[in-house]
Amino acid sequence: MSAFIKKNRAGLAVILLALALIGYGLIKNQQKSVLNKAVRICMECVGLG
Amino acid sequence: MDKSSSCQNEKRKPALRHMGIQSVAALIQNANFKGFFTGKIYTGAGKNVCVPGLNCYSCPGAVGACPLGSLQNYLSGMKFRFPYYVLGLLLFFGALLGRAVCGFLCPFGFLQDLLYLIPFYKKNKFFADKFLRYLKYGVLLFLVILLPLSTPLTPAFCKYMCPSGTLSGIILGLWNSSIRKQMGSLFHWKLLVLLIIVVTALIVWRPFCKYLCPLGAFYGFFNRIALWRMHLDRSACISCGACSKACRMNIDPSKKPNSMECVRCGDCVRACPVKALHQGFCSPVQKKES
Known part of the structure; x- marks a missing residue:
């Protein structure tokens, strides 16, 4: 286990940072804007402008 | 059975297993099957979360949000908000899997793999290949970050390039006449981009991943440190x-x-x-x- 942590120090650090960002984003309710955008047809994405 | 054919079978099995994983991943990310027959997109809670690969959220089958679309939505907002949540998810997928996302989980990558299986003239090594690969970093920088940041309400990558979005537009247009009527020059431009990618994918293996995909460019930065x-x-x-x-x-x-x-x-x-x-x-x- 410790060898795994040693070999993946950088990756694990980025994962921790990512989890912190996700957590902070959730506190700021940012998942709601993701949802609001995703539940409507995105006109730009489908090529309607 | 002779030795060489049994050896080929041994090599084929893991390749089939790999494609099996890709198809299951594509199906899970597009599990709203009835959407393909009604032209209505999924509006459930799954769309709170971004999927790891390139899968347009306007695809009638999509049950998750597109990470690139969500990121541009934040960057091109009228008032700048730092995309903590979306960036966190992108960093998480990158640090966990790196570009294994492209190889295993991306539905558009899988589509290109299927296109490459079609018997046609194949050429993967050519002079410009080395230089064209830098294009995807330009796409990431300009179309995904700088243009949306400088031009409000313009998710430039989705609007001018994303082939996954064009596919979604085609499926939606099949069922919805008002969408069909609105298809103009922008749609035709995107259709041209999609056609070029599809034809190139018959000749070159995964041309979109190699040369244009900003998501692949982003995940590529993590390949050396990713846990996978x-x-x-x-x-x-x-x-x-x-x-x-x-x-x-x-x-x-x-x-x-x-x-x-x-x-x-x-x-x-x-x-x-x-x-x-x-x-x-x-x-x-x-x-x-x-």
């Missing part, structure tokens, strides 16, 4: 060159097993005659030790 990595047993490697010959991304895995270009398709692992290459969370040596 390529492991090379240098003591076992006989430098026969079989891995670089098998690689359709034109990398030499015996020199750079974790190159930014590697999408973890596993061709090199299957080609290695001495099993010196391995991909996963742990190297086989680590597994034995534990």
Whole structure:
């Protein structure tokens, strides 16, 4: 286990940072804007402008 | 059965397993099957979360949000908000899997794999290949970050390039006449981009991933540190060159097993005659030790 942590120090650090960002984003309710955008047809994405 | 055909079968099995994983991933990310027949998109809670690969959220089958679309939505807002949540998810997928997302989980990558199976003239090595690969970093910088930041309400990558969005537009247009009527020059431009990618995918393996995909460019930065990595047993490697010959991304895995270009398709692992290459969370040596 410790060898795994040693070999993946950088990756694990980025994962921790990512989890912190996700957590902070959730506190700021940012998942709601993701949802609001995703539940409507995105006109730009489908090529309607 | 002679020895060579049984050997080929042994190589084919993991390749089929790989495609099996890709198809299951594509189906899970597009599990709103009835949407394909009604032209209505999914509006459930799944869309709170971004999927790891390129899968437009306007696709009638999509049950998750597109990470690039969500990121641009934040960056091109009237009032700037830092995209903590979306960036966190992108960093998480990158640090966990790197470009294994492209090789295993991306539905558009899978589509290109299927197109490449169609018998046609194939050419993966050509002069411009090396230079064209830098395009995707330009797409990431300009179309995904700078243009949306400088031009409010313009998700430039989605609007001018994303082929996954064009596919969604085609499916929606089949069922919805008002969408069909609105299709103008922008749609025709995007259709042209999609057609070029589709035709190129018959000749070159995964041209969109190689040259244009900003998501692949982003995940590529994590290939060296991601927990899912390529492991090379240098003591076992006989430098026969079989891995670089098998690689359709034109990398030499015996020199750079974790190159930014590697999408973890596993061709090199299957080609290695001495099993010196391995991909996963742990190297086989680590597994034995534990």
